[in-house]
Amino acid sequence: MKYDLIIIGSGPAGYVAAIRAGQTGLKTLVIDKQYIGGMCLNWGCIPTKSLLESARFYRRIIDQAADFGISGLEPDKLSFDWLKAQKRSQQIVAKLSRGIEYLWKKNAVEFLKAEASIVSPTKVKAGNAIYEAKNIIIATGSRPAKQELFPKSIEIDELLSAEYLPEKPVLYGRGAIIAELAQFFSMLGKKPLIVQSDAPLIPGIDPYLEAFMLKRLKKDKIAILQAADVQVQPDTIKYADNFYPYDAVINCSLRKAVLPGMEIKLATQDGYLQTDDQYRTSEPDIFAAGDVNGRSYLAHVASYQAISIINSINGINNDITSHYPINIYTEPEMAQIGLTEPQLRDRGQEYLSREFGFNANGKALAEGNSEGFIRLLYEPKYQQVLGVQIAGANATDLISEASILMQLEGTVYDLAAAVHAHPTIAEVFMDAARD
Numbered sequence: 001m002k003y004d005l006i007i008i009g010s011g012p013a014g015y016v017a018a019i020r021a022g023q024t025g026l027k028t029l030v031i032d033k034q035y036i037g038g039m040c041l042n043w044g045c046i047p048t049k050s051l052l053e054s055a056r057f058y059r060r061i062i063d064q065a066a067d068f069g070i071s072g073l074e075p076d077k078l079s080f081d082w083l084k085a086q087k088r089s090q091q092i093v094a095k096l097s098r099g100i101e102y103l104w105k106k107n108a109v110e111f112l113k114a115e116a117s118i119v120s121p122t123k124v125k126a127g128n129a130i131y132e133a134k135n136i137i138i139a140t141g142s143r144p145a146k147q148e149l150f151p152k153s154i155e156i157d158e159l160l161s162a163e164y165l166p167e168k169p170v171l172y173g174r175g176a177i178i179a180e181l182a183q184f185f186s187m188l189g190k191k192p193l194i195v196q197s198d199a200p201l202i203p204g205i206d207p208y209l210e211a212f213m214l215k216r217l218k219k220d221k222i223a224i225l226q227a228a229d230v231q232v233q234p235d236t237i238k239y240a241d242n243f244y245p246y247d248a249v250i251n252c253s254l255r256k257a258v259l260p261g262m263e264i265k266l267a268t269q270d271g272y273l274q275t276d277d278q279y280r281t282s283e284p285d286i287f288a289a290g291d292v293n294g295r296s297y298l299a300h301v302a303s304y305q306a307i308s309i310i311n312s313i314n315g316i317n318n319d320i321t322s323h324y325p326i327n328i329y330t331e332p333e334m335a336q337i338g339l340t341e342p343q344l345r346d347r348g349q350e351y352l353s354r355e356f357g358f359n360a361n362g363k364a365l366a367e368g369n370s371e372g373f374i375r376l377l378y379e380p381k382y383q384q385v386l387g388v389q390i391a392g393a394n395a396t397d398l399i400s401e402a403s404i405l406m407q408l409e410g411t412v413y414d415l416a417a418a419v420h421a422h423p424t425i426a427e428v429f430m431d432a433a434r435d
Contacts, residue, residue, distance in 0.1 A: 002132045003029045005313065006124050008116045008260050009139035011038020012045075012299040013290030015100050017137050017306035022107025024314055029133070030104070031126050033115040036097050039141050040299045043157035046096060048177070049329055050089040051160070052184055055080070056331060059187035064368050080188050082165050089160070117261030121283045135285050135313050138273060139306070142255035142291035147172050149195070149227055153249035156181075165190065166248035170237070172227070173197050173252035175297075176328040179213055181252065183331050186220045193244055194224045195237070197253065204326060205389075206340040208375065212391050213330060257292045270294065277320055278312045279305050287312075300324065323406045327396040332372050335399035338387035338406055344377065351377050351386060354412070356432035358392040362423040369393035374428040376412060383412040394425055401429055 004026040007014045014030060015037065021028040035042050062075045104111060114126040118138075124131045147153055149172060154162075156177065168191045171178050178194060179202060185192035194201075194217070200210050201224070217224065223244070231238040236245050257272045267274040267282040272294025279287045287309045290302030301324050308318040328334040344351045358364040358372040372392020378385045388402035405415065415433035420426050 001029075001129070003027045004133065005029070005135045005137065006031065006116075006131055006133040007137045007139055008032075008118075008124065009038060009137075009141055009290075009292075010036050010100075010111070011139060011141050011290060011302065012040050013141075013302035013306045014038065014137070014139035015104075016303040017139065017289060017310055018109045019100075019103045019107055020307055020310040021313075022104065022109040024310060026310070026313065027108070029110045029112060029131060031112045031114055031116040031124065031131075033113065036100050036111070037093070038139075039143070039157075040302075041093060041096055041100075043160050045299050046093055047089040047160050048156070048180065050092050051085055052180060052329055054085040054088065055184045055187040059331075060368075067368065083163070086160070115261075117263065118286070119263045121264060121285055135287065137306070137309060138260060138281070138286065138288045138292055139290050139302070140258045140260050140292050142257050142297065144173065144251050145253040145256045147197075147249075147251050147253050149197075149230070150232055150249045153251040155251055159250055166246075167191065168193070168246045168248075170195055170246045170249045171252050172249055173254065174199075174201050174203065175252060175254055176202055176330075178202075178252040179217065179328065179330050181250065182217065182222045183220060186222055187331065192222055193237070193246060194222060195227050195230060196224055197227045202328065203254070205328070205334070205336055206387070207342065209334050209336060209389050209391060213328075213334060216330070216332075255291060255297060257294065259292065278318065279309050280312075296324070298324065298326065321407065323403060325396075325399040325403055327399065329396060332369065332392045333395035334389075334391045335395040336387065336389040337399055337402050338385070339377065340387060341377065344386065349386070350380055352380050353377050354432050354435050356428050356435055358425070358428060360431070361425055361428055363425045363427070364393065366423065367393065367425075369425075374398075374432045376415075376432050378412050385410055385412060385415070390428075392425070392428075398426060398428075401426060 005021050005028045007018050007030045010030050010032040018028050018030045058080050065073050116124050116126045119125050122132055170193050171182050172195045174197050182192045182194055225239045236243050273281050273288040273292055275288050275293045279289055281288050289305040291297050311318050325335055325337040355373050355375045359370040364370045375389040377387035390398055412433045415429050420430045
Protein backbone atom coordinates (compact mmCIF):
# COMPACT_ATOMS: atom_id res chain seq x y z
CA MET A 1 0.00 0.00 0.00
CA LYS A 2 1.25 3.48 -0.86
CA TYR A 3 0.88 6.68 1.16
CA ASP A 4 2.05 10.27 1.01
CA LEU A 5 3.14 10.02 4.64
CA ILE A 6 3.76 7.32 7.23
CA ILE A 7 4.14 8.38 10.85
CA ILE A 8 5.72 6.00 13.36
CA GLY A 9 4.48 6.95 16.83
CA SER A 10 1.27 8.63 17.92
CA GLY A 11 2.33 11.02 20.68
CA PRO A 12 2.11 14.84 20.55
CA ALA A 13 4.37 14.89 17.49
CA GLY A 14 2.75 11.94 15.71
CA TYR A 15 -0.93 12.64 16.23
CA VAL A 16 -0.60 16.37 15.53
CA ALA A 17 1.38 15.69 12.34
CA ALA A 18 -1.29 13.20 11.25
CA ILE A 19 -4.17 15.62 11.81
CA ARG A 20 -2.41 18.42 9.96
CA ALA A 21 -1.34 16.09 7.15
CA GLY A 22 -4.91 14.91 6.71
CA GLN A 23 -6.18 18.49 6.69
CA THR A 24 -3.80 19.31 3.83
CA GLY A 25 -4.88 16.29 1.77
CA LEU A 26 -1.93 13.98 2.38
CA LYS A 27 -2.81 10.28 2.44
CA THR A 28 -1.51 9.39 5.89
CA LEU A 29 -0.92 6.25 7.94
CA VAL A 30 -0.02 6.30 11.65
CA ILE A 31 1.60 3.20 13.17
CA ASP A 32 2.00 2.72 16.91
CA LYS A 33 2.70 -0.51 18.77
CA GLN A 34 0.92 0.49 21.96
CA TYR A 35 -1.67 3.24 22.29
CA ILE A 36 -2.91 6.47 20.76
CA GLY A 37 -1.45 9.59 22.33
CA GLY A 38 1.95 8.22 23.27
CA MET A 39 3.66 8.77 26.60
CA CYS A 40 2.34 12.31 27.11
CA LEU A 41 -1.32 11.41 26.97
CA ASN A 42 -1.22 7.97 28.56
CA TRP A 43 1.30 8.17 31.39
CA GLY A 44 3.02 11.54 31.18
CA CYS A 45 1.63 15.05 30.81
CA ILE A 46 -2.10 14.44 31.18
CA PRO A 47 -2.46 11.73 33.86
CA THR A 48 0.30 13.12 36.08
CA LYS A 49 -1.20 16.62 35.95
CA SER A 50 -4.66 15.23 36.67
CA LEU A 51 -3.33 13.43 39.74
CA LEU A 52 -1.38 16.50 40.81
CA GLU A 53 -4.60 18.53 40.70
CA SER A 54 -6.33 15.92 42.87
CA ALA A 55 -3.53 16.14 45.44
CA ARG A 56 -3.46 19.94 45.24
CA PHE A 57 -7.22 20.12 45.80
CA TYR A 58 -7.00 17.74 48.76
CA ARG A 59 -4.18 19.67 50.39
CA ARG A 60 -5.87 23.03 49.83
CA ILE A 61 -9.05 21.88 51.55
CA ILE A 62 -7.03 20.80 54.58
CA ASP A 63 -4.81 23.88 54.73
CA GLN A 64 -7.08 26.72 53.58
CA ALA A 65 -10.76 25.83 53.97
CA ALA A 66 -11.02 27.56 57.36
CA ASP A 67 -9.28 30.68 56.02
CA PHE A 68 -11.94 30.93 53.30
CA GLY A 69 -14.73 30.86 55.88
CA ILE A 70 -15.66 27.20 55.38
CA SER A 71 -16.49 25.54 58.70
CA GLY A 72 -17.69 22.10 59.68
CA LEU A 73 -14.89 20.20 58.00
CA GLU A 74 -12.84 17.89 60.16
CA PRO A 75 -9.40 17.61 58.50
CA ASP A 76 -8.56 14.48 60.51
CA LYS A 77 -11.46 12.67 58.86
CA LEU A 78 -10.55 13.67 55.32
CA SER A 79 -8.75 11.08 53.22
CA PHE A 80 -7.40 10.77 49.71
CA ASP A 81 -8.91 8.00 47.57
CA TRP A 82 -6.06 7.01 45.25
CA LEU A 83 -8.16 4.65 43.15
CA LYS A 84 -10.87 7.27 42.53
CA ALA A 85 -8.25 9.87 41.59
CA GLN A 86 -6.70 7.27 39.31
CA LYS A 87 -10.09 6.55 37.70
CA ARG A 88 -10.69 10.26 37.07
CA SER A 89 -7.28 10.50 35.39
CA GLN A 90 -8.05 7.50 33.20
CA GLN A 91 -11.39 8.99 32.16
CA ILE A 92 -9.67 12.18 31.03
CA VAL A 93 -7.14 10.16 29.03
CA ALA A 94 -9.91 8.11 27.39
CA LYS A 95 -11.82 11.24 26.41
CA LEU A 96 -8.77 12.84 24.82
CA SER A 97 -7.89 9.61 23.01
CA ARG A 98 -11.38 9.50 21.51
CA GLY A 99 -10.90 13.10 20.40
CA ILE A 100 -7.72 12.20 18.53
CA GLU A 101 -9.43 9.22 16.86
CA TYR A 102 -12.33 11.47 15.83
CA LEU A 103 -10.01 14.03 14.23
CA TRP A 104 -8.08 11.30 12.44
CA LYS A 105 -11.27 9.82 11.05
CA LYS A 106 -12.53 13.25 10.05
CA ASN A 107 -9.34 13.88 8.09
CA ALA A 108 -9.05 10.38 6.56
CA VAL A 109 -6.01 9.39 8.63
CA GLU A 110 -5.50 5.62 8.94
CA PHE A 111 -4.19 3.99 12.11
CA LEU A 112 -2.45 0.64 12.53
CA LYS A 113 -1.58 -0.85 15.92
CA ALA A 114 1.68 -2.70 15.25
CA GLU A 115 5.41 -2.46 15.76
CA ALA A 116 7.02 -0.68 12.84
CA SER A 117 10.50 -0.85 11.39
CA ILE A 118 12.03 1.13 8.55
CA VAL A 119 13.36 -1.12 5.80
CA SER A 120 14.29 1.56 3.23
CA PRO A 121 14.03 5.35 2.84
CA THR A 122 10.50 4.89 1.51
CA LYS A 123 9.26 1.63 3.07
CA VAL A 124 8.04 0.63 6.50
CA LYS A 125 7.33 -2.89 7.72
CA ALA A 126 4.50 -3.42 10.22
CA GLY A 127 3.31 -6.90 11.07
CA ASN A 128 3.80 -8.99 7.93
CA ALA A 129 3.09 -6.14 5.51
CA ILE A 130 5.23 -3.53 3.77
CA TYR A 131 3.90 0.01 3.45
CA GLU A 132 5.39 2.58 1.08
CA ALA A 133 5.41 6.37 1.48
CA LYS A 134 6.91 9.44 -0.11
CA ASN A 135 7.77 10.73 3.37
CA ILE A 136 8.26 9.16 6.81
CA ILE A 137 8.11 10.84 10.21
CA ILE A 138 9.76 9.14 13.17
CA ALA A 139 7.93 10.26 16.32
CA THR A 140 8.69 7.39 18.68
CA GLY A 141 9.44 9.59 21.70
CA SER A 142 11.53 8.63 24.71
CA ARG A 143 11.52 6.84 28.05
CA PRO A 144 13.39 7.43 31.31
CA ALA A 145 16.86 5.92 31.18
CA LYS A 146 17.37 2.82 33.31
CA GLN A 147 18.82 3.57 36.72
CA GLU A 148 21.57 1.43 38.25
CA LEU A 149 21.90 2.75 41.80
CA PHE A 150 19.02 0.78 43.28
CA PRO A 151 18.58 -2.95 42.68
CA LYS A 152 14.89 -2.50 41.89
CA SER A 153 12.70 0.43 40.85
CA ILE A 154 9.36 1.09 39.22
CA GLU A 155 8.69 3.28 36.19
CA ILE A 156 6.24 6.17 36.25
CA ASP A 157 3.69 4.35 34.10
CA GLU A 158 3.76 1.47 36.60
CA LEU A 159 3.20 3.91 39.47
CA LEU A 160 0.13 5.41 37.76
CA SER A 161 -1.51 1.99 37.48
CA ALA A 162 -0.53 0.74 40.93
CA GLU A 163 -3.24 -0.36 43.37
CA TYR A 164 -1.77 1.67 46.22
CA LEU A 165 0.78 4.42 46.82
CA PRO A 166 4.04 3.91 48.73
CA GLU A 167 4.35 5.74 52.04
CA LYS A 168 8.07 6.52 51.84
CA PRO A 169 9.02 6.63 48.17
CA VAL A 170 12.48 7.42 46.86
CA LEU A 171 12.40 9.51 43.70
CA TYR A 172 15.62 8.90 41.80
CA GLY A 173 16.89 11.08 38.96
CA ARG A 174 16.22 14.70 38.09
CA GLY A 175 14.04 16.93 35.97
CA ALA A 176 10.66 18.60 36.38
CA ILE A 177 8.87 15.31 37.06
CA ILE A 178 10.98 14.59 40.14
CA ALA A 179 9.93 17.86 41.80
CA GLU A 180 6.31 17.39 40.73
CA LEU A 181 6.07 13.85 42.09
CA ALA A 182 7.89 14.74 45.31
CA GLN A 183 5.32 17.43 46.03
CA PHE A 184 2.48 15.13 44.95
CA PHE A 185 3.44 12.64 47.66
CA SER A 186 4.09 15.41 50.18
CA MET A 187 0.66 16.97 49.61
CA LEU A 188 -0.89 13.59 50.42
CA GLY A 189 0.99 13.34 53.71
CA LYS A 190 3.57 10.80 52.49
CA LYS A 191 7.31 11.02 53.17
CA PRO A 192 9.07 11.35 49.79
CA LEU A 193 12.83 11.48 49.43
CA ILE A 194 14.73 12.77 46.40
CA VAL A 195 18.00 11.12 45.39
CA GLN A 196 19.42 13.54 42.83
CA SER A 197 21.49 11.84 40.14
CA ASP A 198 23.28 15.02 39.03
CA ALA A 199 23.04 18.80 39.14
CA PRO A 200 21.03 20.89 38.55
CA LEU A 201 17.85 19.30 39.85
CA ILE A 202 15.80 20.69 36.93
CA PRO A 203 17.99 21.13 33.84
CA GLY A 204 17.18 24.00 31.51
CA ILE A 205 15.62 26.43 33.93
CA ASP A 206 17.19 29.64 35.19
CA PRO A 207 19.19 29.22 38.43
CA TYR A 208 16.85 31.79 39.98
CA LEU A 209 13.88 29.44 39.48
CA GLU A 210 15.94 26.45 40.59
CA ALA A 211 16.85 28.23 43.83
CA PHE A 212 13.20 29.11 44.40
CA MET A 213 12.12 25.49 43.99
CA LEU A 214 14.90 24.12 46.19
CA LYS A 215 13.80 26.52 48.91
CA ARG A 216 10.19 25.41 48.48
CA LEU A 217 11.10 21.71 48.66
CA LYS A 218 13.00 22.42 51.87
CA LYS A 219 9.91 24.18 53.23
CA ASP A 220 7.90 21.07 52.31
CA LYS A 221 10.44 19.02 54.33
CA ILE A 222 11.46 17.01 51.28
CA ALA A 223 15.08 15.95 51.71
CA ILE A 224 17.38 15.95 48.68
CA LEU A 225 20.34 13.57 48.75
CA GLN A 226 23.14 13.47 46.21
CA ALA A 227 23.34 10.08 44.53
CA ALA A 228 27.14 10.03 44.57
CA ASP A 229 27.14 10.14 48.38
CA VAL A 230 24.43 7.63 49.27
CA GLN A 231 24.89 4.04 50.38
CA VAL A 232 21.98 1.86 49.37
CA GLN A 233 20.96 -0.81 51.83
CA PRO A 234 17.85 -3.04 51.82
CA ASP A 235 14.91 -0.69 52.51
CA THR A 236 17.28 2.00 53.86
CA ILE A 237 19.60 4.68 52.51
CA LYS A 238 22.62 5.79 54.49
CA TYR A 239 23.67 9.38 53.87
CA ALA A 240 26.13 11.36 56.02
CA ASP A 241 25.55 9.18 59.11
CA ASN A 242 21.78 9.44 58.69
CA PHE A 243 19.46 6.60 57.73
CA TYR A 244 16.41 7.06 55.51
CA PRO A 245 13.90 4.17 55.27
CA TYR A 246 11.99 3.71 52.01
CA ASP A 247 9.39 1.31 50.61
CA ALA A 248 9.64 2.01 46.86
CA VAL A 249 11.99 3.57 44.31
CA ILE A 250 10.49 5.48 41.40
CA ASN A 251 12.73 6.02 38.39
CA CYS A 252 12.67 9.68 37.36
CA SER A 253 15.85 9.61 35.29
CA LEU A 254 16.23 11.92 32.31
CA ARG A 255 14.79 10.34 29.20
CA LYS A 256 16.50 8.58 26.31
CA ALA A 257 15.23 8.33 22.75
CA VAL A 258 13.20 5.31 21.68
CA LEU A 259 14.24 4.41 18.12
CA PRO A 260 12.26 2.14 15.80
CA GLY A 261 13.91 -0.84 14.17
CA MET A 262 15.84 0.30 11.11
CA GLU A 263 17.52 -1.55 8.26
CA ILE A 264 18.97 1.76 7.09
CA LYS A 265 21.48 3.92 8.91
CA LEU A 266 20.41 7.36 10.12
CA ALA A 267 22.87 9.75 11.74
CA THR A 268 22.59 9.93 15.51
CA GLN A 269 24.20 11.90 18.32
CA ASP A 270 24.10 10.72 21.94
CA GLY A 271 21.41 8.25 20.96
CA TYR A 272 19.12 10.84 19.34
CA LEU A 273 18.37 11.22 15.64
CA GLN A 274 20.23 14.15 14.13
CA THR A 275 18.06 16.60 12.19
CA ASP A 276 18.51 19.83 10.28
CA ASP A 277 16.50 23.02 10.82
CA GLN A 278 13.54 21.47 8.96
CA TYR A 279 13.74 18.33 11.15
CA ARG A 280 15.04 16.16 8.29
CA THR A 281 17.28 13.27 9.22
CA SER A 282 20.30 12.22 7.16
CA GLU A 283 17.71 10.74 4.74
CA PRO A 284 15.98 13.84 3.28
CA ASP A 285 12.52 12.26 3.09
CA ILE A 286 12.64 10.88 6.63
CA PHE A 287 11.90 13.38 9.40
CA ALA A 288 12.17 13.13 13.19
CA ALA A 289 9.93 15.08 15.56
CA GLY A 290 9.68 15.31 19.33
CA ASP A 291 11.85 13.68 21.99
CA VAL A 292 13.46 11.31 19.50
CA ASN A 293 15.50 14.14 17.92
CA GLY A 294 16.85 15.37 21.27
CA ARG A 295 16.01 19.03 20.68
CA SER A 296 13.44 19.22 23.47
CA TYR A 297 11.48 16.95 25.81
CA LEU A 298 8.40 19.22 25.77
CA ALA A 299 5.12 18.04 24.24
CA HIS A 300 4.21 21.45 22.81
CA VAL A 301 7.59 21.67 21.09
CA ALA A 302 7.01 18.22 19.59
CA SER A 303 3.67 19.42 18.20
CA TYR A 304 5.29 22.58 16.84
CA GLN A 305 7.94 20.51 15.10
CA ALA A 306 5.22 18.26 13.65
CA ILE A 307 3.39 21.21 12.07
CA SER A 308 6.69 22.51 10.69
CA ILE A 309 7.40 19.15 9.06
CA ILE A 310 4.00 19.04 7.36
CA ASN A 311 4.64 22.57 6.10
CA SER A 312 7.98 21.42 4.66
CA ILE A 313 6.38 18.43 2.95
CA ASN A 314 3.85 20.80 1.41
CA GLY A 315 6.56 23.19 0.21
CA ILE A 316 5.98 25.88 2.82
CA ASN A 317 9.07 27.47 4.36
CA ASN A 318 9.13 27.57 8.15
CA ASP A 319 10.24 30.38 10.38
CA ILE A 320 11.73 28.27 13.16
CA THR A 321 11.26 29.83 16.60
CA SER A 322 13.46 29.37 19.63
CA HIS A 323 10.86 31.01 21.87
CA TYR A 324 9.02 28.19 23.52
CA PRO A 325 7.87 28.00 27.13
CA ILE A 326 9.08 25.54 29.73
CA ASN A 327 6.28 24.62 32.12
CA ILE A 328 6.72 22.92 35.49
CA TYR A 329 3.62 21.85 37.41
CA THR A 330 4.99 22.12 40.92
CA GLU A 331 3.36 23.88 43.88
CA PRO A 332 3.44 26.68 43.05
CA GLU A 333 3.82 26.28 39.30
CA MET A 334 6.88 27.58 37.48
CA ALA A 335 7.41 28.60 33.86
CA GLN A 336 9.97 30.37 31.75
CA ILE A 337 10.59 31.41 28.16
CA GLY A 338 13.55 32.91 26.36
CA LEU A 339 17.11 33.23 27.60
CA THR A 340 18.33 32.52 31.12
CA GLU A 341 20.90 34.61 32.96
CA PRO A 342 23.76 32.14 32.30
CA GLN A 343 22.90 32.13 28.59
CA LEU A 344 22.89 35.93 28.48
CA ARG A 345 26.26 36.09 30.24
CA ASP A 346 27.72 33.45 27.91
CA ARG A 347 26.66 35.58 24.93
CA GLY A 348 28.17 38.71 26.43
CA GLN A 349 24.72 40.30 26.34
CA GLU A 350 24.05 43.28 28.58
CA TYR A 351 20.77 42.90 30.41
CA LEU A 352 18.69 44.22 33.27
CA SER A 353 16.03 42.49 35.35
CA ARG A 354 12.75 43.46 36.96
CA GLU A 355 10.72 41.45 39.43
CA PHE A 356 7.22 41.77 40.88
CA GLY A 357 5.76 39.58 43.61
CA PHE A 358 2.37 37.88 43.58
CA ASN A 359 1.95 39.04 47.19
CA ALA A 360 1.09 42.52 45.86
CA ASN A 361 -1.50 41.24 43.36
CA GLY A 362 -5.15 41.60 44.40
CA LYS A 363 -6.47 38.52 42.58
CA ALA A 364 -3.68 36.31 43.90
CA LEU A 365 -4.40 37.46 47.45
CA ALA A 366 -8.14 36.88 46.98
CA GLU A 367 -7.47 33.34 45.74
CA GLY A 368 -5.03 32.60 48.55
CA ASN A 369 -2.22 32.10 46.04
CA SER A 370 0.16 34.92 46.87
CA GLU A 371 3.41 32.93 46.76
CA GLY A 372 5.58 33.66 43.74
CA PHE A 373 6.88 36.30 41.36
CA ILE A 374 7.35 37.35 37.77
CA ARG A 375 10.82 38.28 36.54
CA LEU A 376 11.71 40.04 33.30
CA LEU A 377 15.15 39.97 31.68
CA TYR A 378 15.63 42.66 29.02
CA GLU A 379 18.34 44.51 27.12
CA PRO A 380 18.96 48.08 28.33
CA LYS A 381 18.97 50.05 25.06
CA TYR A 382 15.55 49.30 23.58
CA GLN A 383 14.31 47.29 26.58
CA GLN A 384 13.37 44.32 24.39
CA VAL A 385 12.34 41.40 26.57
CA LEU A 386 14.86 38.55 26.33
CA GLY A 387 13.50 36.19 28.96
CA VAL A 388 10.60 35.80 31.37
CA GLN A 389 10.40 33.64 34.48
CA ILE A 390 7.30 33.06 36.57
CA ALA A 391 6.75 31.17 39.81
CA GLY A 392 3.22 31.18 41.16
CA ALA A 393 -0.33 29.98 40.68
CA ASN A 394 -1.24 29.56 36.98
CA ALA A 395 2.33 30.28 35.88
CA THR A 396 1.99 27.65 33.15
CA ASP A 397 -0.93 29.60 31.65
CA LEU A 398 0.47 33.09 32.26
CA ILE A 399 3.66 32.32 30.33
CA SER A 400 1.68 32.35 27.07
CA GLU A 401 1.47 36.15 27.25
CA ALA A 402 5.26 36.26 27.36
CA SER A 403 5.40 33.84 24.43
CA ILE A 404 3.37 36.20 22.23
CA LEU A 405 5.35 39.21 23.46
CA MET A 406 8.69 37.65 22.56
CA GLN A 407 7.46 36.31 19.24
CA LEU A 408 6.69 39.93 18.32
CA GLU A 409 10.03 41.17 19.75
CA GLY A 410 8.11 43.14 22.37
CA THR A 411 9.60 45.50 24.93
CA VAL A 412 9.08 46.37 28.57
CA TYR A 413 7.30 49.48 27.27
CA ASP A 414 4.82 47.32 25.36
CA LEU A 415 4.02 45.37 28.51
CA ALA A 416 3.59 48.54 30.55
CA ALA A 417 1.29 50.10 27.92
CA ALA A 418 -0.95 47.05 27.45
CA VAL A 419 -4.13 47.38 29.52
CA HIS A 420 -4.68 44.33 31.73
CA ALA A 421 -8.06 43.61 33.28
CA HIS A 422 -8.37 44.21 37.03
CA PRO A 423 -8.30 42.22 39.21
CA THR A 424 -6.37 39.48 37.44
CA ILE A 425 -3.13 37.69 38.18
CA ALA A 426 -1.97 38.65 34.67
CA GLU A 427 -1.57 42.21 35.96
CA VAL A 428 1.81 41.12 37.30
CA PHE A 429 3.15 41.56 33.74
CA MET A 430 2.08 45.18 33.65
CA ASP A 431 3.20 45.85 37.21
CA ALA A 432 6.64 44.34 36.63
CA ALA A 433 7.07 46.47 33.52
CA ARG A 434 6.01 49.67 35.29
CA ASP A 435 7.96 48.99 38.46
